Amino acid sequence: MIKKSTLILLMLFTVNSFSQTATADSPIATSIKNTPSVVVERGPYLQTGTPTSVIVKWRTDTATESVVNYGKELGSLTKNETSKVLTTEHEVALSGLTPNTKYYFNIGNATEVLSESVSGDMYVITAPTPGTDQFVRAWIIGDPGTANAFQRQVRDAYYNYVDTTATNTGKTDMMLFLGDNAYSTGTDEEYQSAFFDIYYEMFKKSVAWSCLGNHDAYSADSATQSGPYYDIFTFPKEAEAGGTPSGTEAYFSFDYANIHVISLDSHHTSRAIGDPMYNWALSDIQNTTQDWIVVLFHHPAYSKGSHDSDIEDRLIEMRENFMPMLEANGVDLVLNGHSHSYERSYFINGHQGLANTFSLEEITNGGNTVGATGKGDGKEDGDGVYQKDSAQPEGAVYITTGSAGHISGGDLNHQAMYISLNKLGSCVMEIEDDGNGGQNMVIKFIRETGEIEDYFTINKTGVTITDDANEPKAEVGAESKKVLYVAGHDLLTITMDRNERLKKVKIYNNIGKLVKKSRKKTIDVSKMPKGMYAIEITTKNGTYIESVTIE
Amino acid sequence: MFYKKGNMQNGIKKALFIVMFSLLSAQVFGHGDLTKRINEKTREISESPKDFRLYYERGLLYQQHIEYTKAQEDYLKSRSLGNTDKALQYRIAEVNYLAGDYNAALKSITSYLEVDGSSDVKAKKLEAQILFELGAYKKSLYAYRYVIDNMRDLRPEDILEYCDIILAENDKNQVAALDAIESGLKLLGPNTLSLQLRKLDLLKNSGQIEKALDQYNYFLLEYDRREFWYYKKAMYLAEINRPKEAIISLKLATGTIDRLDMKFKNMNAILKLKEQIKSLEAQL
């Protein structure tokens, strides 16, 4: 045992050295109080962050109550959420929070605070309301779980980056894990050493999301949703954070600001077209109104690293089954791991073939790449950024980034890749205003040395300034256009040629139910609920149906 | 305060452990390449050919590699060397099932469940799946019911599989299948997409036209973007020969597309949908 005086000295030391860049190997808490009888062994960490809620989880060595104290000011955590159930696995949901707001918190039991940060490094910033255009930074970590020095170097390189970067210093809105978070078999013990003991500082201020990797799957069982992976993570099954309810934590989606993130299970769940995960992903992506769509799953659609997407079934199925659908619906960025290297594609669309069939010279069906800059490096100071706009909404970059814990080579010659590196690192995604009413999605690959060895930008126009004149002008029902309605007015007018005579008008609501009949050319719609209607107009000459939005 | 692991001595031990772990990691993490790992196990077996654990482990790798015969050989070898672990018995049943030898699979899972007192949900599920393949639908249903009632975290896939068994047992039994869906919605959340989709299929297949239309309306009202649902509803209306309502639904689809945010209007999925709307309109 260490003497108590030494212990206190050590504590003083750790309080001072405590910051985001601290790289100690063991979790260190920061309060200077009597040693509590209950020890926090894991966490706190944040799950399923939404604009108004977040889940705080932690583990204690003995069963005790769960208390989260929180508030907008560090010195005054006036609110609390409590569960009196005695447990070692604590899970407390904070709700009724204000969007885009920083809440400091600490955790404890009925009698004392068990973990806190006097320097204010334990907090949650609630997600912005969906659709908000603002700066967002996500840290992307693929196949990290080695618990070795490589993993720490990659982590420290990112910590250093985020603490020294010029804009939005210290801000990490989310962590996106790409699976294989704890080798070799994703056991609880391995998760402790390769996950919680490594990223504990970031976990208490940034919400962690993940998709299932094959190594997580050795211990986790998607069929029963049991095992460490499913115990550790609490993901939204009922679209609590936006998106479409999947009914399972194996695959889910969430919104953050104006980004829609879809996490798929490429390991256990059926990857067949028409099966539940496919149907869900299709409905989910076709229901989003967000500006950016990011998809993550473990097994890479394109890779010639330690895994080969030409010959391995999961990789082939994800590419051939899911990618045509996701691309046709506007996916911007695809994040995969599994191969322990960094492989980053050109700005591509509609390929889905074998590595050697990808060609920059291809011209049929629009080619394999998108736009004038799609064949280039995507760098602002190079061949030019990749471009997306309303006339050209397709194109995505695929990144296989599975070297956050180790590298394992491979041929690294996939032709869809602009660059392939057998190097350690993680990625950062930053979405920022482009100053012209659009936004840039900037991705950087940060080596374990801190060097940024690759970067690129996808620019999207018309994000922050959207086309307000969205109500269609004359083009609706171009063949006739007999309904005249001006937004905000009470009256809807039927117009027609002089030689036509109106017989009747029927109005159907947004689910096709008849809600109003009339024989007049001018109809009062002031009492009708806002929304879309179909107007059926019968004249002596025939019947016409048009749609109109009453607002 | 300190975490348990903040103790200094432990810290040193841990550092040593990490160093050793790092040294080992190079071999351990060469994952994914199953063939490589199988070869490695084979080498280990050649060094200690009496170790039943190694045969079991190689069997698992063979199973992942879809080499079921070899997997089975290894499992049986492991058993003959004295492996009495329950997990082995389960794998023997599983690999028989995967290889399509359902009678052998049933025999193994039955003896597994007898030893276990039949409380193992995963094994019960495998038993239900085997019975299903053998055409013993009633027994399969009975086993699957146990799974539904006892599984800690059900997935939508489980409910859908249960529905399949209900309909295999009696293809007229849409009522029971719909009941299963409803109970699934209660367990997994009222808007679980794949269950709501199956509900739609069941209503359509059993000719419950008005309820099926209500189900389309459910999707229309529940979802933010409706253009695809309007089209799907129109297709169904056309199918059941209600052309005017189909046209109304198509007009609403077109109206919705016209009002879509600019960024979606030229997406391939929307361009394709517009073509589909046009061609259906032309048929009506």
Ligand SMILES: [Fe+2]
């Ligand atoms: Fe992997």
